[in-house]
Amino acid sequence: GQNIDQPTEMTATEGAIVQINCTYQTSGFNGLFWYQQHAGEAPTFLSYNVLDGLEEKGRFSSFLSRSKGYSYLLLKELQMKDSASYLCAVSRNSGNTPLVFGKGTRLSVIA
């Protein structure tokens, strides 16, 4: 089966750094996406990792280890507007194997 695990909820302080982990066990692996979703809104794309290592994009970075089936999203200099759910999604091989989404991590940023 396909399994993606993320913590359900996290809380962090404004200005701090937070790391959201994602572990996966899937049949086939092509790459990993991170999406941000504010409450009641559509998910929006944050990052895509296909090779091992860290991809930095402003305040957000995403890391991938293919051998460990592990990724994390790192958010620096947290702002109140970063309060949202963060979804990781695994891209598998071609054919009838759509993206598999984790259930998401709801991040609350507090003052």
Add this chain to the structure above:
Amino acid sequence: EAQVTQNPRYLITVTGKKLTVTCSQNMNHEYMSWYRQDPGLGLRQIYYSMNVEVTDKGDVPEGYKVSRKEKRNFPLILESPSPNQTSLYFCASSLKGPGFGANEKLFFGSGTQLSVL
């Protein structure tokens, strides 16, 4: 502006009354998909389409129908809605389908909150 347009944003209906949620994208994307999102269950795929006239079931297709007669449109049809179909629905599209790496990046519509009484 490149976007996925989904309508309506909110819909309240009664059991058994057929409804259609429309979805249109203006990015010439090949792949389109419908998801439902429920608390504690995350995003679950209902149906997807790899291209025009090609559709297939996702993880939770029961009670839904779709069609892809044109590349840009991918409506979701509930022939006889039931209360367990109360959910937040998202249409999404991507340049390419599964296995195309970054081109599998999904663009989502703004969502339809459906309540079936």
